[in-house]
Structure formats: structure tokens, C-alpha cells
Amino acid sequence: MIGHPSTEQPGIRSLATTSAAETQAVAIALAGLVRAGDLLVLCGDLGAGKTAFVQGFGRALGVTAPITSPTFTLANRYHGEELTVHHLDVYRLAHIDEVRDLGLHELVDDWSVTVIEWGDAIAGALPGGYLEVRLTLGDGPDDRVVGLRTVGVEWSDREVALLALEPAATDGDPDGTDTAC
Numbered sequence: 001m002i003g004h005p006s007t008e009q010p011g012i013r014s015l016a017t018t019s020a021a022e023t024q025a026v027a028i029a030l031a032g033l034v035r036a037g038d039l040l041v042l043c044g045d046l047g048a049g050k051t052a053f054v055q056g057f058g059r060a061l062g063v064t065a066p067i068t069s070p071t072f073t074l075a076n077r078y079h080g081e082e083l084t085v086h087h088l089d090v091y092r093l094a095h096i097d098e099v100r101d102l103g104l105h106e107l108v109d110d111w112s113v114t115v116i117e118w119g120d121a122i123a124g125a126l127p128g129g130y131l132e133v134r135l136t137l138g139d140g141p142d143d144r145v146v147g148l149r150t151v152g153v154e155w156s157d158r159e160v161a162l163l164a165l166e167p168a169a170t171d172g173d174p175d176g177t178d179t180a181c
């Protein structure tokens with residue numbers, strides 16, 4: 001990958017989860033706040049749960065196709081009920097110039113929401129503001145902390161909603177948490 005951001009601002013919210021389903025419950029709640037044209041940047045180590053998060057997020061937006069890791073394809077597109085979901089993983093980009101080939105400015109349009117795994121590595125090349133979702137490993141094997149931070153104006157008017165965010169109720173069904181990284 002091509003690098004990490006040099007500074008880390010404090011986030012506005014952290015939610016502890018103890019299973020993939022709980023992380024997906026956060027994703028489902030966040031899906032209730034998204035608008036066409038939104039950008040989400042997912043960060044965290046390999047295996048932190050970025051793809052698992054997108055699986056919950058996409059399902060909440062009505063994606064019925066299985067959401068798989070785009071580590072090798074770089075970008076996948078899914079049709080949700082109202083929005084198209086672009087799911088990118090830029091881990092394998094070797095050089096910042098390759099970001100141009102992703103056509104991010106074209107992807108982030110009025111019909112879609114774009115989610116980029118490892119997007120913090122290309123923060124300077126992103127087309128606008130975004131919600132950063134940072135997954136941090138906790139003490140136990142299934143413990144994670146989901147940190148939320150808004151960057152730019154696009155999400156700043158939703159900070160109050162983010163502060164009040166309640167993870168969706170889950171039935172504990174782990175369907176769709178299998179990922180291939």
C-alpha cells in the first residue's frame with residue numbers, strides 16, 4: 001500500500017463491538033444516514049473488519065448480491081434499492097498516480113455511495129469530504145472499536161446524528177460475514 005495519513009484527528013464517536021454482526025449493526029445504522037454522492041473511507045489493519053462492515057452496509061441499502069473483498073479487483077459495483085454501492089479496496093495500489101485510474105470523481109455521483117477500504121492511504125486524492133470509519137483490533141479475537149470521524153463539510157451536518165447513532169438490532173445471524181482477503 002502507499003502510506004498512512006501523517007496526522008490523526010480525534011474522532012467524534014467510538015463504538016465497541018464483539019462480533020462481526022455487531023460491527024455490521026453499526027454499518028446498518030450508518031446506512032440510514034447516507035445520501036447519494038457520499039464517500040466513506042474504511043481504515044484498519046488486515047482482518048479488522050472493513051469488508052465485513054461493507055457487507056452489512058450494502059445489505060442495509062438493499063444489495064442482495066454477495067459482497068466480496070475487492071482486494072484483487074480494486075472496485076466492485078452493487079445495485080442497492082435506491083443507490084449504487086461502489087466498493088473499492090486500494091490496498092494494492094503501488095503508487096498514488098494509480099488513483100487516477102480508479103476514476104473516483106466519476107464514481108462519486110448523484111446515484112451512488114462509494115466505500116473505499118484503505119482509503120486513508122489516498123486521502124489527499126479523494127474527490128471530497130468523507131466519513132472515516134476506523135476499525136481497531138481490541139484485546140479479544142472478536143473485539144473491535146469502530147471509530148467515526150467526519151472530514152470536510154459533506155458529513156459535518158450529520159455529526160449530531162452520528163453522536164446519537166444506535167447500532168441496529170441484530171438477530172445474531174452471522175450470514176455474509178465470510179470474507180476473503
Ligand SMILES: Nc1ncnc2c1ncn2[C@@H]1O[C@H](COP(=O)(O)OP(=O)(O)O)[C@@H](O)[C@H]1O
Nearest residue numbers: 019020023046047048049050051052142144179
Ligand atoms: N467485531 C468484529 N467486527 C468485524 N469483524 C469481526 C469481528 N469479530 C470477528 N470478525 C471477523 O474478522 C474478519 C474480518 O475480515 P475482513 O472484514 O475481511 O477484514 P478487512 O476487510 O478489514 O481486512 C471476518 O472474518 C469477521 O467475521
Ligand SMILES: [Mg+2]
Nearest residue numbers: 050051069117
Ligand atoms: Mg477487506
